Structures are given as structure tokens and as C-alpha cells.
Amino acid sequence: MLDFSLLLSANPVTVAIVVILLVLLVSLSLQWPANVPPGPTGYPIVGCIPFLKNRNILEVFRELRGQYGDVFSLKLGSNLNVVINGSEALKEAFVKHADVFSDRPKSFIQNNVFQNKGIVFSSGSSWKDTRTFSLSSLRNFGFGKRSLESRIQEEITVYLEIIEKQNGQPYDMKTITTLAISNIICSITFGNRFEYNDAKFKRLTSLFAENLRLNSVGGAIRSFPFLRFLPGDFFSLKKVMANFKDIKGFVAEQIKEHRSTLEEINVRDFMDSFLVEQMKHGEEDPIFDDENIAITVMNLFVAGTDTTSTSIRWALLYLIRYKPIQDRLRHEIMTVVGTSRLPSLADKPDMPYYEAFITEVLRLGDIAPLAVPHAARKDIHFRNMVIPKGSIIIPNLDSVLSDPELFENPYEFQPKRFLGENGKLNGKEKAVIAFSSGRRACLGESLARMELFLFMTALLQRFEFLPESPDKLPSFDATLGIVRSPKDYICRAVKL
Template sequence: MFEFIIEPLTGSSGLVWTLLVLVVVYYLWDRHQRLKSLPPGPTPLPLLGNLLDLASNDQLETFRKLRGKYGDLVTLHVGSFTMVVVSGYDTLRELFVKRGDVTSDRPDIYTFKEITRRHGITSRSGPEWKIHRTFAMGGLRDFGFGKKSLEGKIMEEVEVFLNVLDEKQGQAFNPDYCIQTSVANVICAIVFGKRFEHGDPRFIQLISIINENLALSGIAGLLNLIPSVRHIPGDPFQCGKVLSNAAKIYGYFGRLIDIHRVDYREDDISDLVHVYLKEMKKREGQDTSFTDLQLVNTVADVFVAGMETTGTTLLWAILFFINNPDVQERCHEEVTRVVGEGRFPSLSDRPQMPYIEATITEILRRGDIAPLGMPHATSKDVEYNGYILPKGTMLVTNINSVHTDPATFQEPSKFDPTRFLDKDGKVYGTDRVISFFFGRRVCMGEALARSELFLFLTSMVQRVRFKPADAENMPPIKGTVGITFKPCTFDCVVEKRL
């Protein structure tokens, strides 16, 4: 009965067939050994892998359950990806701080490979990433990061924002756009050397399509893990919309860069774009990664990160204030005691406002702005706790697992700033709030974001009080997961204090 196998092996092509069988057998054996060495996880189905395990509407809850069953490292297989979800503070620090030299690459997901074409800062890996991150950080420091002059830029937008709130008094309105415009203008001043009016229709459209793409381009979404879904007729997963939006975003930034080219003077370097253009001119004729594509992607990275994290945190702040008026009033009392009513708060007041600092920390924890961070990848095989994470493994940083850990935060679903104050009223325990992550991929704009959060929040509670648009129907503490975790749309009413 085995003649159909034996016969080909005894003919002139026997050697070829033997080698082919051996290669297949070795491949299957090697694959089995590699899978066996991976951390545990649910059994993948043929063709589908673990796609059904990720099909839940609440991905964070899915990862929470998987962690409870399998531990801090959970392996999932989707499409061509081997994905390991990393949970728990100690495990995250071990892999991304102590072993950051081999866990800081980016995986070959669609967003990085096809949309940004691995340019900019967020999408790059290896030596070129280090070069451009260092260069961008130097440029950002030149135009405000870590300097007193940055406070002036932030306060300009704070005052504009408060004027917009004055115009909204007594009206029910969604605070999303006016917050994002104000925060975006801070980064615009650094990157483009200009600001945009709150009613600018093109700027409104830019922010709108950025928000749409952030919602559609989830890190563990189908487009990233199974990019072939973009070919399904009718575009049910809105892949075409993501690509169309990306083209519009790059087009907008490209036009601003072109204006800078026309106005460029080597002795007048007034913003980050000018810094890049000067470097590009210096390298003309060389084989360099300082290209037009790199510049537009760097601008997009800095702009989106600078706008989204802080803007979303401030939206959560308003939502928490509405639902916790006692916290809002206590913040107001502390600002009034330290600053009074005759001037705006300053960064120099921060050490005297522990309750404000604790409140900002609790907003970052409970709001959980980036619950899954940005995906990493291993640059070579990594051994950890007896498991092998092969080169190219996609690592999902489950930051949510830290912020919702009941072993660290009692009643983690409760909003309570006092959990970060000791018996003497001093701030403590904030190291377990890792919204900006840590290690080599720590957020470049953390210092800017923290300054903005302090100045916006203290100025807000000093001057206005936020109330629900309908006291009988309080806006729920709920959000939607995209690249960030953003509050569901809500309306509020502002009441002037001064």
C-alpha cells in the first residue's frame, strides 16, 4: 500500500524527493519546537489562529482574562504574526527596560510598513531610529522642551482656551475640539512656528481625520494583523478610509513644509521644520535618511503624539470632574490657596500643589490613555523565564494590566486621587502609573505633556467649574479603544468662578 510513496524515492528523482520530505519534516519539527518554547496561550485554530480570541468588543477585558488564565506572558497567533501580550509591572520593566536593547524594534504591521513606510520616529527601528530620535529631541529642546520659554507658549493657549470657555457659558457643548485645538497649537508653535485659530476650517478637518484614524487603526486591529482584509469588496473594515485619511494628513503637513522651504533662510531657524531643512541641505548629495518622507513622517509623529495624549487626558479630567465634583472643588481650593485669584498658576507652583499632582496621576491611571502602548518587536531571540521569544515576535505592552491591578491599586475602578497621597499629604506611589511607558521607547514628549496638564488643569479649576449638561443623566465613565483610549462623546456646561 506504500508503493505510491516508495516508488518516487527509488527512481532518478529519488534524491530530490527525499530532500524535499526531509526539509518539510525539519520545518514542521522546528516549528513545533519553537511553538513549544513560546509562552502559553489559547490553542490557535487552523487558518484562523487566535483571531476569535481577539474578536471581542472589549479587548482590554479579553487580555485581562487571558492574563488570569495564562500569566503575564500570553502567546497569540494571528495571520503571519506571533504575538505575545506582556502584562504586569515587573514583567514589563524586565523586558522593556533591562532588555530594551533587544525588545525595542517595531513589528511589520501594516501601519508601520505600508502607511508610514517605516519613516518618522514611531515606526523606525535600529540605528536609524536612534539617529532620528536623538536629532528630533535636540530640535525640540532648541524650541522649548525643558525651557522656561515653553511655559509662555502653553499659557498663550491656556488663555485662548479659557476665552473659548467663556463664550460657551451656560451652553451644553462637547469640549473635545476646543481642547485638542489648544493643545495642538502648543506643538504647532514648536514644530511650525505658528498657531491656528479655533475656527480654522482646514485645521478642524485635520484634527477630525486624525481622530478618525486613531480610532480605526487599533494596534491589534485586523488591518494591522491581517492586511489582506483591505482587499475585501465594500471595505467593511474601513481600510480605504484609513489610507485616504493618511494621505490627507501627509498632504496637509507637506504643504506647511513647502511654505517653510519657500521662506527658508539659513540664519533664521525658528522651528523644528527649519532645523530639519537645514540638516537636509547640509547632507545634499549624500546617501542619507534625512529625506522628505522622513521629515513629513517626523512632523506627523510629533504633532499627533503632542496633541492626542494631552488632549485626551484633559477630556478625561473634565469627565472625572463632572462625575466627582468633590475632587474638582478640592483642586480649586488648593489652587486658590497657593495662587489666589489675581494671577494664573505657574510651573513654579507645582511643588506646593500635591493634591493637583495626585489628581493628574489618578486621571492618567484611571483614564488609561494608552492602554496597550505601541507594539514592540524582538530584534533577536530572547530567553525569559524558560520561554523563547523568537526574533520578530510582536510584543503588546499591556499597560492597562498595571493601572487596573488590584494588588497595587485598591478598588482600581474607583477614581480616587488620595491613593497617591501619604498621611502627611505628600505625593507617593506614582511610579506605577506608566502612561508614558519607560525604557528606550519612553514618550519623547512626556515633559511637555506633564507641563501642559498641570497648567491647563490648574487654570481650568481656578477660573471655571464643569457641570453635567443634564444632571439627571450623568455622562458615563466609558471610553473607546483605538491607538488611544478616548472618552465616549459627552457634553458639559461651564460656570465661571471669577
């Protein structure tokens, strides 16, 4: 066993030499079979990392797909990444071969922070049991049902009041939207919402935001596992882990409070339903222990907050840039709902233009263009190629959402592409796989769709959205992490 504390106290030249030797050892020990999916050769040790530096990865993938076909590979450090493109190959991999391609990659963070617990980063039976239990419990708390509607509307009422207080002055909707969406998860998991200025709530949301911002850590450490031994905190790994510890502390407090007031016959929220199962199965059952409750709740916050609030920010941006679309959407809302009450899910079937609009936001907004990485559970022959066990599998959802064969002029924002001559949806919306597909498909799709509908229609019913000034239009430029977000922008919400 190597003693890394000795290495850390050595002089920098020694450290550099040892690190290079380690890298060489790691790379020499990796021999992929000859017939792995084709792809660029890359450089020794680093593989294709230099090709990706400072480039739009989605554009790089489009080029590589043109060159190598729907299934290509990229060597990044010690990992073989296989990128799956186009609806046919995605279906074949994640639906037909779901038993092989539904794991998540193993990594230092996965092993040490998540310990194969929770939903988003776990694999195998632990993932399956936690996902199944969570989904059925969340359905009881209203996922996809009208009973959740009043919780969301309660949040929207506070949200609208705060926006109204800005009096149509230039305002960045980002923070308030993130707080509102995050509060809905609080309401489902903990049974109550927080005031936006509550110190604990503010701290919790800022810890999540910081960890999302630092998410490149996961990829770098996965490609070069030895980097975590470097002195200092160059990749912010220690910061990420400290933030997780803080968040877990907050959730642990909630568990304690819930446990002290738990009544089996009155299950108040998602956390209660977990604790009731814990009573039945015992605190040692790994699916219902405190650790799994905490990580699952953390997963819901991470997966459900930034994705939905970013979709709302893209939606507002498109409405500001395309005023006639905003007017047409508002006309539909005023015709179906009027102004005397908040829009309700019961109105949704009568609003095909809204449906076409939000589908186009999810398509061109391209919210999670590369989903979350999957991993190959075992070696598999796929389309006459070999994908070795442990390869990282990237579902390129962007390749479908921007496919010119499916969507004419794919880079234009055109909600009407989803409507037939009768003004109803024409079926093309089914190709918009923004929530991915197969067994790992987004667990929160029905909640996200409810939130998007209730927030967007309530906003447009009450306000006209305008740019900061006529010559300062928000930009279509995006920043890409796991979520693809619009650059920060300021707008004016003018009361109607």
C-alpha cells in the first residue's frame, strides 16, 4: 500500500515524478479491446481531453457523430466513454438493453459521499428498491395528481407577490425562481415550506447551488482518480464534500424532528413515509436507514430544483425575445382561465398552444443535453462492437432534440411545429425526450410538468415580460454543466 502522506510532504519535483509514473502505470494497465466503438485516438494518458478544452461539447459530439456514426467512443484519462446518439440507438441501448446500461459509473464521490445510496448515483438492487419505493411514496403525495396542486399554488402566490413588488423595474428572476421551486420539494419531503429569508433555507439552497457550480469535480476525479491525492483543494473536492456534510446535517435534523412527532396513521410527507417503513423493516435495513433517507432527499433537491427553474428561465427568455408568441400564449390563458382565479391543472387539456410552447422550450432549451452518465454493467456486443464492462455511457439527448430529420430548422424556436391544422398537438411532441428514456428516465417528470404549467400560466396571466430595455435583449448563449442554463439576464415583469 502506498503511503500518500509521505508523498504529500515530499518536494514538488518528487511529487511530479511519482504522479507521472502513477499515470503511466494506470494508462498502461488499461487495454481496451480492438473493436470498441470508433472514435478519435487522442493522446497518451489524457486521451481526448485536449479536443474538448474550451469547446462546446455538444458541437464536438455533433462533429464526431458525423465522422464515426451513432455510437462512438472517447477516451478521457482512464475512462472509456461511449456516446449514444439518435433516437434509434438510444432506444436500443436504454430500453432494449436496459439490464446492461442502467448502472451509474463508479467514482470516488459515488463511493465516499453517496455510498451507492439514494437514487441518482446508485446502481443495482439498492437503486432499484429505493427508486421503486420513492416513486410510489411520491405518487401518494401527489406526483401527477391534483392534490399537489394546492401546495404549488400556495408557493406561486408568494412568488407572484414578490415579483409584483418589483413594480416592473429591471429584475433578475433567477434567485426567486430557484427558491420557489426548491420550496416545493421542501413541502413534499418535509411537509412545510420556508420563508425565502429563513436563514437555514437560504444556507441550504446556497450549498446546493455551490455544489452544482463545482460539479466538474466529479468528471475530473473519475478520469484521473489519483488527482484527489494532490495537496490543497485544486478541484474543490474537499469543499464539495464539506458542503454535502452540511446538507446532510440539515436533513438529519429534519429526520430527528419527524421521528419525534411520527404517527403511523397520519403520514404527513415523504420523510414520514420513509420513517414508517423504517419502523417496519428495522433501522439496519439499508433501503430504509437514515443514510438512505438523507441521500434520497438530497437527490430530489439536486435533480428537481435547477432543472425546473432553468426551464422557467429559458421559457421567459424565449417569451421576451418572441413577443408575438408571448401574446398568443396569454390570449389562450385569458380565453380558458380569465383573470378571476389562478390557472389549474384542469385547464391544461384546453390549452394546446401552451403544450406546444413548453415542448419547444424543453427541446431548444436542451435542459439536460447529456442526461446523467450511465455505465455498462458487463461486457456487451452492441451493433457489432464491444462495449467493455465499466465503460461510461453518455445518452446524447441533444442529438435527438436538435435532429433536423425530426425537427425542421431545429435551431429556431417554433412552438407551432407541434400543432396540426386543427390546432391540436400533432404527435411530434413524443420525440422530445428531454426527460431521457428507459429505466433511468427522470423520476420527477410529472412534477416538473405540473410546476412548469402552473408557474408559466400564472406568470403570464398577471405580467407582461419585457427586456431590461429595448436594446438589451437577453442572449441565447448558454453555459453547460449537467444543466444547460441561459446566461444571467434581467427583465421587467409589468403588471397587466
